[in-house]
Amino acid sequence: MVTELIDPGTARADIDLDAFRANIAALRGVVGEATLMVVVKADAYGHGMLRCAAAARAAGVEWLGVATPGEAIALREAGDDGRVLAWLYGVNEDLTPLVAADVDVSLQSPDQVSRAVAAAAVTERRARVHLKVDTGLSRNGAEPAGWGELFAAAAEAEQVGALEVVAVWSHLAAADEPGHPSVEVQVAAFERACAEARAAGLRPQLRHLANSAGALLLPQARYDLVRVGIAAYGVEPAPGLAALAGVELRPVMTLRATLANVKPIPAGAGVSYGWVWTAPGRTTVGLVPLGYADGIPRHAGNRAEVAFGAGRAPVRGRICMDQLVVELGPDADAEPGAEVVLFGPGDAGEPTAAEWAVWCDTIGYEIVTRIGARVPRRYLDQGSVS
Numbered sequence: 001m002v003t004e005l006i007d008p009g010t011a012r013a014d015i016d017l018d019a020f021r022a023n024i025a026a027l028r029g030v031v032g033e034a035t036l037m038v039v040v041k042a043d044a045y046g047h048g049m050l051r052c053a054a055a056a057r058a059a060g061v062e063w064l065g066v067a068t069p070g071e072a073i074a075l076r077e078a079g080d081d082g083r084v085l086a087w088l089y090g091v092n093e094d095l096t097p098l099v100a101a102d103v104d105v106s107l108q109s110p111d112q113v114s115r116a117v118a119a120a121a122v123t124e125r126r127a128r129v130h131l132k133v134d135t136g137l138s139r140n141g142a143e144p145a146g147w148g149e150l151f152a153a154a155a156e157a158e159q160v161g162a163l164e165v166v167a168v169w170s171h172l173a174a175a176d177e178p179g180h181p182s183v184e185v186q187v188a189a190f191e192r193a194c195a196e197a198r199a200a201g202l203r204p205q206l207r208h209l210a211n212s213a214g215a216l217l218l219p220q221a222r223y224d225l226v227r228v229g230i231a232a233y234g235v236e237p238a239p240g241l242a243a244l245a246g247v248e249l250r251p252v253m254t255l256r257a258t259l260a261n262v263k264p265i266p267a268g269a270g271v272s273y274g275w276v277w278t279a280p281g282r283t284t285v286g287l288v289p290l291g292y293a294d295g296i297p298r299h300a301g302n303r304a305e306v307a308f309g310a311g312r313a314p315v316r317g318r319i320c321m322d323q324l325v326v327e328l329g330p331d332a333d334a335e336p337g338a339e340v341v342l343f344g345p346g347d348a349g350e351p352t353a354a355e356w357a358v359w360c361d362t363i364g365y366e367i368v369t370r371i372g373a374r375v376p377r378r379y380l381d382q383g384s385v386s
């Protein structure tokens with residue numbers, strides 16, 4: 001048993017695997033024929049990669065998506081033997097362990113094709129590859145002028161049996177903004193890339209372009225497979241998108257803590273570093289034992305709220321590394337050990353990650369993903385907790 005760095009009775013993130021599976025089922029209902037890839041990179045957006053991956057597989061998910069080779073290998077080491085795609089690695093990373101572990105690898109250049117061919121030779125296996133084209137995000141992927149070279153190199157390697165080109169793929173820039181002009185530009189570019197790949201003699205089984213927002217709202221971008229991350233964790237890519245798609249998503253993570261201290265303070269007392277908040281009248285404050293080291297954004301200081309009792313308590317003053325202060329009110333009947341909920345599904349009046357995103361001028365993705373490794377996770381699964 002690994003020692004937990006925070007006692008789960010003091011603070012923890014509850015991960016509702018029933019909600020996770022329900023979200024997956026709801027997304028399946030929306031995307032129709034397209035296959036679902038559940039993206040579990042970044043520790044499953046903070047929810048715990050291995051547990052979420054296992055739950056997704058148990059729900060029949062054929063594909064998992066990760067960013068780094070290390071994430072893919074961690075899945076394999078945990079016994080996952082399904083289809084996994086890894087799409088981000090450095091110029092000096094050896095692709096051999098991925099090919100040896102039967103992980104699909106994204107390639108975007110003739111140089112990367114050569115590296116996959118070398119890995120195939122060492123492992124005496126065909127490397128399974130997804131060719132990444134840049135259709136307008138200007139991030140990873142071959143730019144249009146380089147598609148021809150990429151496809152030609154891959155076709156040659158496929159002919160000699162070193163590679164199998166499983167897919168052509170790309171990533172959307174602004175699918176979460178309904179009506180954004182980039183979507184049609186990117187879909188048209190993707191069509192051109194797929195046609196060029198065909199003309200180069202490639203016959204990939206899969207074309208994939210859409211993330212959660214694309215999967216929810218853009219039938220024309222779903223193609224054969226959709227790569228769904230945030231929506232599977234029950235957080236909308238942007239407020240209102242689930243309703244637009246007619247889908248109910250349930251947030252999977254609830255972040256809770258118990259007050260480590262409660263104290264009355266007089267009018268004029270400064271609270272937390274810098275005294276950026278001083279009590280206008282006598283009041284009571286509670287100490288929440290989570291801070292920016294645990295992923296609570298420092299931007300939340302003086303802005304966010306937590307659920308306390310039947311209502312909400314505002315965060316007062318700056319967020320510290322390990323703790324933050326909330327105001328419970330002048331006549332609060334609170335004892336140390338009382339529970340606060342920082343965010344959750346919202347049905348008991350607690351804030352959601354989406355609300356924290358507004359308070360912190362960010363996106364729900366960042367709120368859940370940055371909840372740190374120090375915070376213990378507890379998994380709720382069909383009535384059991386582990």
Ligand SMILES: Cc1ncc(COP(=O)(O)O)c(C=O)c1O
Nearest residue numbers: 039171211212213227228229230
């Ligand atoms: C290449 C790629 N595909 C899919 C996703 C999943 O996106 P979302 O969480 O919006 O579904 C990500 C996430 O950042 C990504 O980088």
